[in-house]
Amino acid sequence: MAWEQRWHPLREEWVIIASHRNNRPWSGKTTDKIASKPDYDADCYLCPGNTRVGGHENPQYDGVFSFDNDHPCVGMDSPEPEPASGIYKNQPARGKARVICYSAKHNLTLAELAVNEIDDLLAEWQKQYTELSAIPDVKHILTFENKGHEVGVSNPHPHCQIYANNFVFKTIETEVNASVNYRAKNDCNLFSDIIKSEKEDGRRVLFENDNAIAFVP
Ligand SMILES: [Zn+2]
Numbered sequence: 001m002a003w004e005q006r007w008h009p010l011r012e013e014w015v016i017i018a019s020h021r022n023n024r025p026w027s028g029k030t031t032d033k034i035a036s037k038p039d040y041d042a043d044c045y046l047c048p049g050n051t052r053v054g055g056h057e058n059p060q061y062d063g064v065f066s067f068d069n070d071h072p073c074v075g076m077d078s079p080e081p082e083p084a085s086g087i088y089k090n091q092p093a094r095g096k097a098r099v100i101c102y103s104a105k106h107n108l109t110l111a112e113l114a115v116n117e118i119d120d121l122l123a124e125w126q127k128q129y130t131e132l133s134a135i136p137d138v139k140h141i142l143t144f145e146n147k148g149h150e151v152g153v154s155n156p157h158p159h160c161q162i163y164a165n166n167f168v169f170k171t172i173e174t175e176v177n178a179s180v181n182y183r184a185k186n187d188c189n190l191f192s193d194i195i196k197s198e199k200e201d202g203r204r205v206l207f208e209n210d211n212a213i214a215f216v217p
Contacts, residue, residue: 009182009194010175037107037156046157048104063117064124065101072097074165076137094137094166100124102158109158110145132164140168 005014045052048060054070074095084090102110102121110118125143132141145160146153182190198205198215206214 009190010178011171012174012178012181039105039107041106041157044106044155044157046099046101046155046159047106061101062104064120065104066098066124066128069097069099069161074163076135092166096132096135096138096162096164098128098132098162098164100128100160100162102160106157109147113158128162132162135164137166138164140165140172142169 002019004017004019006017007013008015040047042050044050046058048058048062048065051057052070056067056070058065058067074093074097076094076096078092078094080092081090100121102108103113103117110121113121128143129141132138142163142165143160144163179190182188182193186193194217195213198213198217199208204215204217206216208214
């Protein structure tokens with residue numbers, strides 16, 4: 001048994017790592033193989049030409065396709081809520097929620113796209129970021145993909161979501177503050193030092209080339 005505290009430089013706090021827990025029995029589901037699924041599914045609300053909940057019909061798109069989420073968690077015209085009582089506070093959750101399909105093909109994942117298709121997706125992320133950040137109320141933009149049944153995503157069609165919010169998430173605020181503090185104290189960039197340490201150690205590096213590095217910190 002090896003319980004270990006590790007300093008999380010981006011959160012500026014101690015976290016607990018219990019590596020032996022990786023050996024605990026796993027009786028949950030394993031990830032579905034989707035390679036055997038067809039490249040079009042008539043019941044999928046993201047496939048080209050299909051009708052989404054709310055009645056919008058997807059165009060016969062080819063490549064990347066973006067649209068406003070039909071069930072957004074935020075809205076630009078969100079009304080003032082009833083004032084909260086006691087210790088609680090509230091305000092309207094303003095912003096935009098969008099969905100981006102990576103491909104017209106239902107059965108692909110990001111990793112299976114051709115390099116030029118990944119290029120197109122990156123260009124779309126940039127375009128969305130520029131467009132959404134120009135909205136006066138928007139303070140923060142999060143592009144993310146939840147993937148797989150295991151995290152509650154019922155639709156395997158390759159897609160991600162964007163939340164453009166009227167506030168900055170606490171995690172981001174914490175990381176930005178940690179970066180500022182680190183520079184003030186050490187006169188160098190926190191992320192450069194994280195990468196330097198990961199390269200020196202090497203055990204957690206998954207991939208590296210001249211332009212990018214991927215590791216599991
Ligand atoms: Zn689909």
